[in-house]
Amino acid sequence: MQQTIVRRAGAGGDALASAGLHPLLRRLYAARGVTDASQLDYGLASLARPEGFLGMETAASTLANAVMQGQRITIVGDFDADGATSTALAVLALTRFGAHQVDYRVPSRFTDGYGLTPGIIDQLAQEGSLPDLILTVDNGIAAHEGVARAGEKGVRVVVTDHHLPGETLPRAEAIVNPNQPGCGFPTGNTAGVTVTFYVMSALRRHLEAAGWFAQAPPAMAEYLDLVALGTVADVVPLDHNNRTLVAQGLRRIRAGRTRPGIRALLELAGREADALEATDLGFVLGPRLNAAGRLDDMAVGIECLLVEDETEAQRLASELDRLNRERRTIESDMRGEAESALARLHLDEGELPPVLCLHDEQWHEGVIGLLASRIRERFHRPVIAFARGGEGLLKGSARSVPGLHIRDLIAELDARHPGLLNRYGGHAMAAGMTLTDSGVDQFREAVTELVRERVEPELLRPEILSDGELEPHWLTLETAHLLSSGGPWGQGFPEPVFDGEFELLEQRIVGERHLKLQIGVPGWNTPLDGIAFNIDTDQWPCECRRARLAYQLDANRFRGRERLQLRVLHLEPL
CATH class of the missing domain: 2.40.50.460 (OB fold (Dihydrolipoamide Acetyltransferase, E2P))
Structure with missing residues (x-):
């Protein structure tokens, strides 16, 4: 599809004239909405305070009691890079804070589904490893059934998440999510790993106030490399708070103060740490970490982030690199099949539907999100790709274009056609869903009708x-x-x-x-x-x-x- 180059509108940068900036940078910042030099201050003191989070005090005190009483804590994470960095950060921080019984569990994309489910609780019970407390990271805001099952087993749950909530919230001990109703944190554009970072920071203060640490408490800055990686890999908007976190994390990586696993991944990719850019986190490290969750077991990625031994880090990084090469091959084959299917429709650019809803029984469910992204990039249309998920269900992954909030669109579709979707969730630009394989044609018609209603044609014209x-x-x-x-x-x-x-x-x-x-x-x-x-x-x-x-x-x-x-x-x- 032919793209058009459009000049970015912006002020001349006069508001930044006194900031001592290069004139080119003044021009660029002004075009991105920067109106004051304070928006370019990336010192840690400029970070938003954790007290703005609704539920933070309860979450921190609950975790502090669990640590000081020697209770067993299990982290339940997600199978993407944000979930992996969130899980690793929580395990590392809790262990450094003196928790002696910390474990983690990441659901399998292929057998367990997303987040804290009743099945996860049942598995822990069957293994005899039910904890006293479950901490969810990068998931949990929609885990009503999982939280309820945990309660039945006498397990308390603290939910930390950043995904958009539904009409009701799970009955957890505490919920920390910048997007939950009533939360006063200044930005909802927050990755799961950042929420985890703030929760661990609040926990550290609680433990320090209680006199728990015999020596100086660990510095939270040690975990900023993980925060930067998870934030960029999850493609959350880089508002000032996120830019500060990413800038600080990059500073640590460039200085060599990073996890052995991150260092090993950079070496494999041929990237020099001292010249690392934010884009490298998203296009070099993120895909290698995500490949584990897409094709195999995200525990490989988490262990790579947790390991202290350099040799073991190199071994795990090599396994992630192998999985990523395999992922690229699968994705390339699927993209070719999808583009061939579109070509068979004999549509010219003026006839393309406003949303591309694609389905193939042979597609790999772990790669459909990437497939949707690549097709979206080529045709500048929202794309929803479906693959078989087992038990008569299809798993779908949606990618949107700027100006169309895809998760809200799916929520409206669910309200109009109750029962069509089994479950759904996501963000403005990405969403996931499941439905029965017999419902894909109805879904395609319904989502196409909705996009036609909601989207102006200009939004679907590709621009640079x-x-x-x-x-x-x-x-x-x-x-x-x-x-x-x-x-x-x-x-x-x-x-x-x-x-x-x-x-x-x-x-x-x-x-x-x-x-x-x-x-x-x-x-x-x-x-x-x-x-x-x-x-x-x-x-x-x-x-x-x-x-x-x-x-x-x-x-x-x-x-x-x-x-x-x-x-x-x-x-x-x-």
Whole structure:
């Protein structure tokens, strides 16, 4: 689908003129809604206080009593990167705080389903390992039945989550969730690992006030590498609070103060820790961690984050890397099948339905979320992909476009068609659901009708937001470093993109689907390197000698040397 380059609207940055910033950064920050230099303060003192969380006092005191009384605590996590980092953080912090009986359980995507279910409680009972207290991380806000079953067994539950709640809340001992009604925490754009971090911080203060620590209590900053990884991998918007957490976590990783497992994953991926960017957390570390939950057992990923021994960390990281390569192969095959199915419909761009609802009996249920993301990126439509989930059920994963809150849309569909969905949950941009295999056609019709009602056609026109042209004297390696240091960039605070007209001096395909370029800049004698990933090889290379490019500046490291490279996101022949 043809994309359009659109210039990003924004003020001129006058409000930041007194902040001593580079004029280019002033321009970029103003276009992202920064109106005061305090919004660029990423010191820990600028973090929102945990007291704003509804239920925090009860949760912290309940956990503190469990620690001081030597009770058995089981963490119930989720099978994605946010859940893995949340679980690892909770286990590490509780153990450092002096809890001697800490375990974790992560449901299997394939046999248990999502979150704290009655089945998890029954499994723990059958194993004779029922704890005194269950702490959910990155899940639990919809676990009404699981919390009730735990209560029947005499197990108390503290829920920590960030997903949107339903009309009612589970009857837990305490619930900490920035999106629950009545919560005063200033932002709901909070990853599960961040909620866990705040809960552990409040627990630390409770234990310190009770005189529990014989020595100075552990510093919570030790866990910021996990917070940064989980936050970026879960693609939550990087508001000021999240940018602060990510900036602090990146600072620790770059300084070498990170978990052995993170260090091992970086080495396997060929990334140097001292040059790590927020995007590396999302596109390098996150997928390797997620691969365990998608294809096998997320315990592999959690153990990689927990392990202290460097050799064992390298072994576990290698296993995650292998799973990620397998995941990529599966995803590539599924994407080809989905695109072929769409091609068989003989739809041109003007006839595409407003939502793509795809279903294949042979698809891998652990990869349908990634499939939906890739199809959404290509066709700029909300996409819902279904795979068989066993017991006559289909599991679906939805990915949306900006401006359409997909979880709220699914909730409205459920209200209109009660009984069609077995369960659902999610965020503005991503959601999951289950339904019977006989209901997929009705679901497709219902969701298509709803999207037509809710979405203006302009929302489905793919655009690349650009920060405008970059003056030739700023096309330098120094500017690339300036932009890198001006982050962290990410969801909701996007990495700068520029556009302009350039000469194409050389074009060649590398790595089967990537276009390597030599780019001429008007008025400059020295050409620039460029790379466009995953291009349409039917269109490129082409005979054109000039093109309009949308691009990002990249400090490309190769064999110990750095060179400026334009990372080309879009090309329009001229």
